[in-house]
Amino acid sequence: MDKETIELLARRAGLAKALAKFPDDVTASAKQAADVAEKIKRPADPRAEPWPPMRAGIGL
């Protein structure tokens, strides 16, 4: 993720104050997020469901 994208996403997420006061922390957070998501295998089956599955609860 480049600097401009990080700043854009941070502002969109409401982190303008953090970006001004703790720019290194914002960059470190963005890097953590980018690194971690890459390590997950994509399920081969497009019908693979997420957990927890939708369950009809008391209100439905």
Added chain:
Amino acid sequence: MSDLHWMTVGAAARAIATRELSPVDLTKALLDRIERLDPKLNAFIRVDGEAALQAARAAEAEVVSGRLRGPLHGVPVGIKDIIDVAGLPTTCHSKILEDNVAAADAVCVEKLRGAGAIVLGKLSTHEFAIGGPSFDLPWPPARNPWNTDHHPGGSSSGSGSGVAAGLFPMALGTDTGGSVRNPASCCGIVGLKPTYGLVSRRGVFPLSFTLDHIGPMTRTVGDNALMLEAIAGHDPLDPGSAAATRGHYASGLERSVRGLRVGFVRHFHETDTPADPEVTAGLEHVARTLEAEGAELHTIKLPTLGEFGAVNRVILQSEAWSIHAPWLSERPEDYGMLSRRRLMAGAFMSSGDYVLASRRRLEMIAEVEAALREVDVLLCASSMDPACRIDRPADVERTYPRQARTPFNVTGHPALAMMAGLSAGGLPVSVQFVGRYFDEATVFAVARAWERAAGTDKKHPAIV
């Protein structure tokens, strides 16, 4: 009675019930020890001594009148400070919630009190159970009683430190990526992450809705089972609460492991995250000991630790972001640096990342379930290293992710960490046992077989 501080929960409860031990004397002895040792350990954020003594006097009066509230009658307990205790602040070890006084007990605390336990106070944690060990928070981080220059693990750091140091015989911790089992591993005690949904989360500050677990931390396996019996059970007001009934965990502890199939997940510590040789030796010793006790050893393969860790982090940080976004937006300076960095990561994860992790999670659950059809219990590493020094951030950063606990937050299976031995440097090394959903009884039986053979429950730090 000497050495009241090393008494087990079970022994103390029996002695109180037969009037050989006064709960007031026990509570006073522990409060004295806390006063003497806690300045070195920082296990407590707040000691609630007067209320504890008052509860102990009430417990004593009840014993005299022939009334026992339950199996923990008169036994003191420490509570991690992300769990509500009525009338006390739940600070989450953070400036953000310094004045957040709880109106009611969390369900797990209410159940402990119902079983007769006496609340001693609130315990240190990593900030919001994610950012630590940190020195930029309103309270200092807890330290390891085996060597106070080392960290005690986290995030239930005060719980692990205090149980191991004999400040209290039992504590509540929480576990989202391993936070009960890490301090149990670092401090050489017994920590259980129960099956997801077995213990109510109501009244506990959330970190990640689908990964959070509340668990017992004790010095012995038997005490852990007793404590779980007290806190487990369905809660209709916790949307994640399981409908399964609470088990009788303490009654089958001494059963033999002969014929039990133990699946050794070697690749976790051999290839995924190669462990310190002393940890590897400890795990092999546990495996050989169980085999000598009659268990059948099998080798099991699961997804890699790297992928389990990634799934855990994406889900955890996405869910945590949804909780912390308003405060991170308005008050980022009121967080410590570590939690600020970890919690803001959720802002940079996409909905696609979260759904992908959640879909892969279901596949991982199926893979662990398949393994647990082949064997009765899994044996694997917990921490890959003994605890490092607390004052070396680079060492903390390097060793913290070197663990095999997150897989079972992802899948929700019950997992127990305990001492596998001591390193040459005198610090605990650890082992982890993992069971089928709601089969904590088998996990306890295997853990007890190891404890019985190795005498891990008799090993205490030299801190006096």
